[in-house]
Amino acid sequence: MKKQILLVALGLFTITSFAQKDELKTAEKAIKNQDFAAAVTAINLAEGLIDNADEKLKSKFYFLKGQAFGGKKEYEKAAKGYNDLFEFEKTSGKKRYSDDALPFFNLLKDEVNKNAFAFNEAKNYKEAAQAFYLRYTLDKRDTLYLSNAAQLALQSQDFDASFNYYNQLKDLGYTSVVQVYGAVDKDSNQNITFNSKNEMNVMMKSGKYINASTTNSPSKRNDILKNLVTILSKQKKFNEAIALIRQLRKVEPDNLQLLLTEAFIYNDLEQPEKFVELMKEATEKDPTNPDLYFNIGIVNYNDKNIEQAEKYFAKALAIKADYPKGNWMLANTILLKDADLVIKMNALPMSDTKGYSKYEAERKSLFTKVLPLLVKADKVERSAATVLLLIGVYEQLSMTDKASELRKVLDTLE
Secondary structure (H helix, E strand, O other): OHHHHHHHHHHHHHHHHHHHHHHHHHHHHHHHOOOHHHHHHHHHHHHOOHHHOOHHHHHHHHHHHHHHHHHOOOHHHHHHHHHHHHHHHHHHOOOOOHHHHHHHHHHHHHHHHHHHHHHHHOOOHHHHHHHHHHHHHHOOOOHHHHHHHHHHHHHOOOHHHHHHHHHHHHHHOOOOOOEEEEEEEOOOOOEEEEOOHHHHHHHHOOOOEEEEEEEEOOOOHHHHHHHHHHHHHHOOOHHHHHHHHHHHHHHOOOOHHHHHHHHHHHHHOOOHHHHHHHHHHHHHHOOOOHHHHHHHHHHHHHOOOHHHHHHHHHHHHHHOOOOOOHHHHHHHHHHHHHHHHHHHHHOOOOOOHHHHHHHHHHHHHHHHHHHHHHHHHHHHOOOHHHHHHHHHHHHHOOOHHHHHHHHHHHHHHO
């Protein structure tokens, strides 16, 4: 009885083996005739039988699978065939088809890559993102394609796909940091970069360059994290965005960009107190950054916290004297005090000339303080607003000639 069962089993194995070989022969012949639909049909029939095949037959199956699906432009299935082949032969220690398959696999990747760039050139960013992601899945060592997919998906506002891609980059620890090879051109004294270390070494021997250097390009880690939060914010998933930032800040407590991103979410949520609290924390981490002080000043200005706004605008200018809009905002902040002085003057009785004179002197002092700030702001970026405000200050200081000159200028701006 045991012998009979054994004979039946051997019979089934033989039948299966013949079926495998027949289907693979059919697939091979169809591929040669470029009948890729027939080749795929044969491969699909063989796939259910391949588990029990010998090593040589398995290798051939994977090789033909890659060619069959590649011919049908089913790139993911084709790539799986080739990748399964490479992995199987690496594990088995016996190369049979890997060397033959590699050129086919590279052509497959090039074709997908060309499709991706064609979509991008045509400004079909969503399709380009999908194609770049497909290119990445074909060979996951090429993480640059995943980065391209993430950026283009975000550009096309396909937020779900973009979040997925950026999240994969985050989990992979992707930074895009590469070594940059450079030197200084002797004749022009300009910094130049080379394509490789070998090129740098060759060109340095020419004697045309000096100061060869090897540096790292900037990391894109912060950009990836920021984009994840940006996507959640655009989807109005503010709680998720804040939760993600806090999770990331536990891992990277000194990451200023994450801190600022959280602060600006609270600004978008119109929670100025929380915004200022986080921005003050940021100034402790980066005390020489004028942007931080300027933004705190803006929030206080909007809330009419005059003293605080003046303090932070002045701090930004102390760090960077030509800070854009710094002089303009500081001048406007100081001028908010004038409204209070006018109210106090109007509340005085007609007989109180002493009190009136006191407030007049305070106003003159205020306009005198504001004038150089406005002159600087107007010099950096002249507009109808800067000229109009300057005219008003000149008139308050009885500088009528200056005011008249600027009225002529105002006519050309309005």
